[in-house]
Amino acid sequence: xxxxxxxxxxxxxxxxxxxxxxxxxxxxxxxxxxxxxxxxxxxxxxxxxxxxxxxxxxxxxxxxxxxxxxxxxxxxxxxxxxxxxxxxxxxxxxxxxxxxxxxxxxxxxxxxxxxxxxxxxxxxxxxxxxxxxxxxxxxxxxxxxxxxxxxxxxxxxxxxxxxxxxxxxxxxxxxxxxxxxxxxxxxxxxxxxxxxxxxxxxxxxxxxxxxxxxxxxxxxxxxxxxxxxxxxxxxxxxxxxxxxxxxxxxxxxxxxxxxxxxxxxxxxxxxxxxxxxxxxxxxxxxxxxxxxxxxxxxxxxxxxxxxxxxxxxxxxxxxxxxxxxxxxxxxxxxxxxxxxxxxxxxxxxxxxxxxxxxxxxxxxxxxxxxxxxxxxxxxxxxxxxxxxxxxxxxxxxxxxxxxxxxxxxxxxxxxxxxxxxxxxxxxxxxxxxxxxxxxxxxxxxxxxxxxxxxxxxxxxxxxxxxxxxxxxxxxxxxxxxxxxxxxxxxxxxxxxxxxxxxxxxxxxxxxxxxxxxxxxxxxxxxxxxxxxxxxxxxxxxxxxxxxxxxxxxxxxxxxxxxxxxxxxxxxxxxxxxxxxxxxxxxxxxxxxxxxxxxxxxxxxxxxxxxxxxxxxxxxxxxxxxxxxxxxxxxxxxxxxxxxxxxxxxxxxxxxxxxxxxxxxxxxxxxxxxxxxxxxxxxxxxxxxxxxxxxxxxxxxxxxxxxxxxxxxxxxxxxxxxxxxxxxxxxxxxxxxxxxxxxxxxxxxxxxxxxxxxxxxxxxxxxxxxxxxxxxxxxxxxxxxxxxxxxxxxxxxxxxxxxxxxxxxxxxxxxxxxxxxxx
Numbered sequence: 001x002x003x004x005x006x007x008x009x010x011x012x013x014x015x016x017x018x019x020x021x022x023x024x025x026x027x028x029x030x031x032x033x034x035x036x037x038x039x040x041x042x043x044x045x046x047x048x049x050x051x052x053x054x055x056x057x058x059x060x061x062x063x064x065x066x067x068x069x070x071x072x073x074x075x076x077x078x079x080x081x082x083x084x085x086x087x088x089x090x091x092x093x094x095x096x097x098x099x100x101x102x103x104x105x106x107x108x109x110x111x112x113x114x115x116x117x118x119x120x121x122x123x124x125x126x127x128x129x130x131x132x133x134x135x136x137x138x139x140x141x142x143x144x145x146x147x148x149x150x151x152x153x154x155x156x157x158x159x160x161x162x163x164x165x166x167x168x169x170x171x172x173x174x175x176x177x178x179x180x181x182x183x184x185x186x187x188x189x190x191x192x193x194x195x196x197x198x199x200x201x202x203x204x205x206x207x208x209x210x211x212x213x214x215x216x217x218x219x220x221x222x223x224x225x226x227x228x229x230x231x232x233x234x235x236x237x238x239x240x241x242x243x244x245x246x247x248x249x250x251x252x253x254x255x256x257x258x259x260x261x262x263x264x265x266x267x268x269x270x271x272x273x274x275x276x277x278x279x280x281x282x283x284x285x286x287x288x289x290x291x292x293x294x295x296x297x298x299x300x301x302x303x304x305x306x307x308x309x310x311x312x313x314x315x316x317x318x319x320x321x322x323x324x325x326x327x328x329x330x331x332x333x334x335x336x337x338x339x340x341x342x343x344x345x346x347x348x349x350x351x352x353x354x355x356x357x358x359x360x361x362x363x364x365x366x367x368x369x370x371x372x373x374x375x376x377x378x379x380x381x382x383x384x385x386x387x388x389x390x391x392x393x394x395x396x397x398x399x400x401x402x403x404x405x406x407x408x409x410x411x412x413x414x415x416x417x418x419x420x421x422x423x424x425x426x427x428x429x430x431x432x433x434x435x436x437x438x439x440x441x442x443x444x445x446x447x448x449x450x451x452x453x454x455x456x457x458x459x460x461x462x463x464x465x466x467x468x469x470x471x472x473x474x475x476x477x478x479x480x481x482x483x484x485x486x487x488x489x490x491x492x493x494x495x496x497x498x499x500x501x502x503x504x505x506x507x508x509x510x511x512x513x514x515x516x517x518x519x520x521x522x523x524x525x526x527x528x529x530x531x532x533x534x535x536x537x538x539x540x541x542x543x544x545x546x547x548x549x550x551x552x553x554x555x556x557x558x559x560x561x562x563x564x565x566x567x568x569x570x571x572x573x574x575x576x577x578x579x580x581x582x583x584x585x586x587x588x589x590x591x592x593x594x595x596x597x598x599x600x601x602x603x604x605x606x607x608x609x610x611x612x613x614x615x616x617x618x619x620x621x622x623x624x625x626x627x628x629x630x631x632x633x634x635x636x637x638x639x640x641x642x643x644x645x646x647x648x649x650x651x652x653x654x655x656x657x658x659x660x661x662x663x664x665x666x667x668x669x670x671x672x673x674x675x676x677x678x679x680x681x682x683x684x685x686x687x688x689x690x691x692x693x694x695x696x697x698x699x700x701x702x703x704x705x706x707x708x709x710x711x712x713x714x715x716x717x718x719x720x721x722x723x724x725x726x727x728x729x730x731x732x733x734x735x736x737x738x739x740x741x742x743x744x745x746x747x748x749x750x751x752x753x754x755x756x757x758x759x760x761x762x763x764x765x766x767x768x769x770x771x772x773x774x775x776x777x778x779x780x781x782x783x784x785x786x787x788x789x790x791x792x793x794x795x796x797x798x799x800x801x802x803x804x805x806x807x808x809x810x811x812x813x814x815x816x817x818x819x820x821x822x
Contacts, residue, residue, distance in 0.1 A: 039540055040515065041460030041467050044390045046383070047478050050120040050221065052453035055475035055490065058639075059452040061412045066449035067118055069415035070111070072434060075144055078108040079151050081166035085178045086158035096436035102176070102202040103440075105166020105211070110443030112148055112214025115141045116221040117450035145222045149215070152230050162237035164230060165208065169201040179204055186253065187244040193256040195304070208234065209259030209310065210443065216267055228271060235268055239280055247283075254286040260310030260377075266317045281318060286311055293330035298337050301357045302742060305350035306440075308334075309377035316384035328388070335381055339397050341570055344423055345577040345648060346408065346584050346638065347401025348375045352706065356740070359571030363766030365649050366707045367422040372409045372441035375401050376448055383455060386471075390460060392517045392542020395471040396582075398455060399519070402472070403494065404584045406448050408639035409441070417445035424708060425647035426589050426596030457487070467513040469543070473499045473560075483512060494583045495620050497560040506552040514550075515543040516558055519582060527559040564612055564622070569649065576603070576652050578612075578635065580620055586638035586646035587628075594645075599665075602629045602651045604658045629658060675807060681725035683788075683804040686710030694722040704800045706738060709768070711802035714746070714792050721789035724806050726780040732809055733773045733788065736802040739764030746798030749789040750779050768802065775806070 054060040076092030081104045083090040094100055099107055124139030138146065156164040159180075167179040182199035185191075192199050211234070215227040238261075242250060265281035268274075289308055292299040300308070312331045319327035341358040343349040348370025350356075356364050379398055386394045408429075409418050416431035419441045432442045457478045458469035466482055473493040479486050484507035491499040501514070518526055520542065528535055528544055531554060537544040546556060562581035569575045578585040589596050604627055605611055611627030615634065624632040638648055653661060684690040686703040687710050700718025704711045714720050724733075733750070737760055744760035756773040763769055779786060792798035 039513075039538065039545060040390050040543065042389065044387055044458045044460040044467075044469060046455060047457040047459060047480060048120070049117060049451055049454045050123075051479040051481065052121065052456060053123070053477045054121070054453050055477060055488075057475045058407060058412070059474050062407060062410050062449045063118070063121060063452055065410065065412045065415040066114070066446060067122065069434065070114055070118060070446060070450070071140065073111065075111075075148050075151070078111055079148070079155075079166075081105050081168065082108070082152060082155045082164060085165055085180060086155035088155060088158055095438055097433070097438040098440075099438045102168045102170055102179070102200075103207065104168055106203075106207045106440065107438045107443050108148065108166060109207070109210030109212070109214035110446050112145060112211075112227075113217040114446035114450045115145050115148075116214075116217040117447060117454075119145070120221040121451050121453055142222050145218045145224055146226075149218055149224050149227045149230060152215075153226055156230055156233050162233035162235075164211070164234050165204065167201055167204050167207045169199070171200055183241050187241055189249065191249060191252045193252065195255065195307075196257050198253065198256040203257045203259070205253075205261045206257050206259035208238070209261045209264050212261075212264035212268070216264075216271070219271075231268055232272065235265065235277060235280075238265075239276060242280060242283065250283060251287060254284065255288070257304065257307040258284070258286075258311075260314045262311065262314030263317045264314075266314060266321055270317075270321055278318075278321065281314070282322075284314070290315065290330055293334050294326065296329065296333045298341065298358055300337065300342060300355040303355050304353055305355050306353065306371055306374040306377060309374060309381060313377060313381050313384065316381060320384070320387075331381060332385060335378075335385055335394075338378065343570075344370055345567060345569070345579070346370060346404035346421065346423070347378075347397065348372075348405045348421060349378070350374055357765070360766065361569040362572035362575035362649070365423050365425075365575075367424045367427040368420050368706060369423045370405060370421040372405070372418060372421065372448075373444045375405045376444040379406070379455075386458070390458070390469065390515075390541065390543075392471075393520065395455075395517055396520050396542070399472055399582050400584075402452075402455075403582055404639050408642075409445055410449050411642040413642070417442050423648045425587075425600035425649070426598075426645045427708070428592035428645050429642065431642075456489075465512050465547075467515050467545075469515045469517070470501060471517050473558075477504070483507070483510065492618075493560070494562065494581045495618060497562045497581070499558040499560070500555060501558070502555045503550055503552055506550060509549055509551045511547070511549045514546040514556060516546065516556070518542055518544050519560070521565065521579070521581065522560060523565075524561040524563070526561070527557075529557045531555055532557075564609055566608060566652075574652060575649055576608075577649055580637075583620065584638040584648060585620070585622070585635045586641055586648050587624075587633040587635055587650075588641070589633070589645040589647055592643050592645060596645045599630065600651075601633060601647050602653060602658070602661075603627050604629050604653045604655060606654060608652060629653075674810075675805075678810070679805055679807040680727055680731065681806045683722055683724055684710065685712040685720075685722075685801055685803055691722065694724060696720065696722045706800070706802070707768075709736075709802045711736075711800040713797055713799040713801070714790055715797055716792055716795050719789060719791045719798070721787055722804075723785050724788050724804065725785050726775070726783055726806060728777075728781065730777060730809055731775045731780055731806055733775055734805045734807065735771050735773070736804075737763075737769050737771065737799065738802065739767045739769045741800070743796065744792075744799070745796045746790055746792045748773055749787075749791065750775055751783075751786045752789075753779060755779075 054063060074092050077095050080090040080092055080094040119141040124141055152164055163180055165179060168176050169179040169182055170176055179201040182201050185199055196203055198204055212231055215231045218224040218227040262281045262284040265277045269277035290311060312334045315327050316331040338349055342355055344361055350371060351364035351366055352368045353371050379401060382394050382398045405421055408421055411431050418429050418431055419439050453476055456472045456474050456476050458471055459482060460467045468480060473491055475490055477488045485503060486505040488502045488504045493499055528537060537546045564578060564580050566576045567579055587601055608627055611624050612622045613625050615621040615623050620637050622635040638646060683694050698720035701712060701714040701720040704713060712720055740762055741760040742762050746758055747754050748756045755775060788804060790798040790801060
């Protein structure tokens with residue numbers, strides 16, 4: 001470590017925070033956190049990750065599975081593009097998936113962080129006593145970190161100018177080359193970005209943010225001094241690029257997703273105290289997104305969610321380093337806004353990776369909800385805000401997202417990760433492949449599941465004494481250096497409400513405060529005892545404050561009631577989720593190898609909670625009795641449904657309301673039956689067999705899936721076309737679109753003749769729309785088929801189109817119509 005860095009405690013806060021990672025409707029949790037505590041410390045920091053050992057629990061299972069996976073990866077394969085970029089011969093073949101694409105290289109930064117966290121969390125060799133790394137020298141995790149840092153230094157030295165990177169660039173002629181060449185263009189003022197693409201290179205600055213984070217974590221948790229040297233060299237290269245740009249050009253560059261590069265430079269300043277890194281960090285400020293948040297305006301709708309969160313984490317770090325109040329406004333407002341108005345019950349946010357209109361969750365319950373990276377970064381932001389001013393509301397959110405999203409993201413049997421965590425009824429989770437995925441969420445998953453202990457125990461210096469916060473009830477053992485104490489927590493929470501906290505060791509008796517988080521969802525009185533005797537502690541900011549003179553062996557027991565409850569979605573009381581304590585419950589809809597093709601389940605009755613009967617309360621399983629539609633269902637914890645189809649959200653009805661809904665459903669089925677009878681041909685876009693049968697041809701066109709429907713789009717310069725049956729007489733071409741699509745303009749052609757142009761600008765938010773285009777009879781006369789083509793306007797996208805149908809208008813003689821599908 002260098003001598004001019006922050007204190008060890010502050011460093012532990014930031015660096016443990018650097019890698020924790022789609023909320024619930026949290027009306028109690030999303031309160032404005034301006035209330036100032038009177039007895040709690042003004043600030044707090046987590047106990048270092050290296051001081052925490054997990055005890056048996058699902059969290060330890062996740063760490064163990066992740067540890068196995070990390071050791072199956074080959075450092076030389078992750079280094080492949082870094083070596084070729086430097087003109088060196090790689091020692092391993094490049095991995096598949098994103099590592100073979102233009103975002104290549106980002107995984108190495110994640111991997112460095114994950115190895116470093118795993119070393120700190122486990123003590124290298126496993127979950128033994130604190131400090132169990134042993135005296136025999138570096139363990140395998142540290143050795144891998146040292147090798148990666150060394151090889152990055154070799155590549156950097158070969159470049160000779162500080163550059164180090166693994167991303168590639170797709171040129172306009174389609175060839176793939178090293179990504180370094182884009183920076184000469186940028187320095188010369190040639191800057192092109194479409195949001196994720198910077199001069200043909202996929203998110204290079206985001207990529208560097210991950211590399212910086214990995215280097216810093218290697219230094220913090222593995223004591224690797226060479227990591228800081230590599231980071232400084234890279235920062236010098238980046239500084240030269242930005243020095244050549246005007247402020248306007250910088251904003252053009254920042255229009256491309258750049259992760260938390262501002263945080264990276266801020267942290268480099270914290271470690272070196274070199275003022276140029278602080279100046280550059282403050283220059284990496286994206287006005288278009290951050291200025292409205294600074295004004296406390298919610299303009300998040302239609303912004304890519306995870307692109308924004310790291311910018312706020314970076315601002316939070318800048319506030320800590322500079323003390324400038326302006327840097328704190330946007331992070332606080334953003335957190336309050338996202339958790340209250342833009343988040344799902346499991347703690348994640350965004351649909352198809354994008355924020356939607358505030359309080360519109362019920363219209364965005366799809367198979368593409370809750371990107372894992374997004375929640376990973378929201379948890380990091382939560383940690384910063386808590387460090388500024390402890391408030392249990394922050395950790396009510398943290399617990400919910402950590403338990404119900406992050407723990408759901410990894411299959412502990414395989415160690416693999418999800419990208420999205422789908423909340424649409426009946427949709428199965430899709431997990432990564434070990435060596436052929438390397439999505440962003442694989443990288444953040446490696447980190448999240450290497451450090452489940454990092455936010456359990458926090459400490460703060462009070463006005464007269466220390467405070468030890470218990471923020472998460474996860475079985476663990478912690479060394480509290482400030483009091484020369486070891487504290488042990490044993491519990492089956494959230495399956496059972498009892499939590500035991502024992503002072504296993506204490507150097508000498510002394511007075512301090514134990515702050516126990518009492519979740520906002522607790523509606524019944526909680527019971528707290530010390531050594532078996534009930535107490536009535538002071539309650540403040542969501543904590544029970546147990547202040548006394550403590551001795552070794554003292555044991556505090558907390559009893560939290562874990563009753564079932566219903567929680568409506570923000571903005572829609574008619575759509576609800578079921579929770580038990582902090583745990584989201586889900587209806588079990590069957591194994592993932594069995595299709596789910598029935599209607600989403602609903603709940604019907606005047607008193608829905610009375611319709612849940614326990615099956616096994618120790619396992620938190622229930623079954624509905626008489627309230628489920630179309631039938632009663634078993635319920636179990638959502639996070640555990642790794643290989644099950646489930647339902648999380650339910651429309652709720654009174655008995656009369658359900659009767660009306662059934663009538664409306666029958667009418668819709670009758671309409672569809674009539675339309676099918678008048679149909680000549682139906683094209684199911686995005687499905688392989690129908691596309692073959694209809695002779696699909698396309699360029700720069702991609703299949704999509706949304707809300708259980710397959711479709712296809714075409715990007716600028718591309719098209720898609722297919723052949724459909726026709727017959728003589730009046731006909732209509734009907735296309736299906738999602739009503740929330742924006743900035744789409746394209747043309748529809750039949751046998752080369754344009755019959756319509758279509759603009760999609762949120763024509764009907766929250767619903768699929770069906771647009772009819774009459775086909776001139778001259779185009780179908782004496783024909784049995786026609787070629788239907790969708791062409792985007794330059795700079796726009798065509799579709800996605802979720803199916804096409806050719807049918808006869810109502811009232812036309814249907815005798816000659818041949819039905820190709822319903």
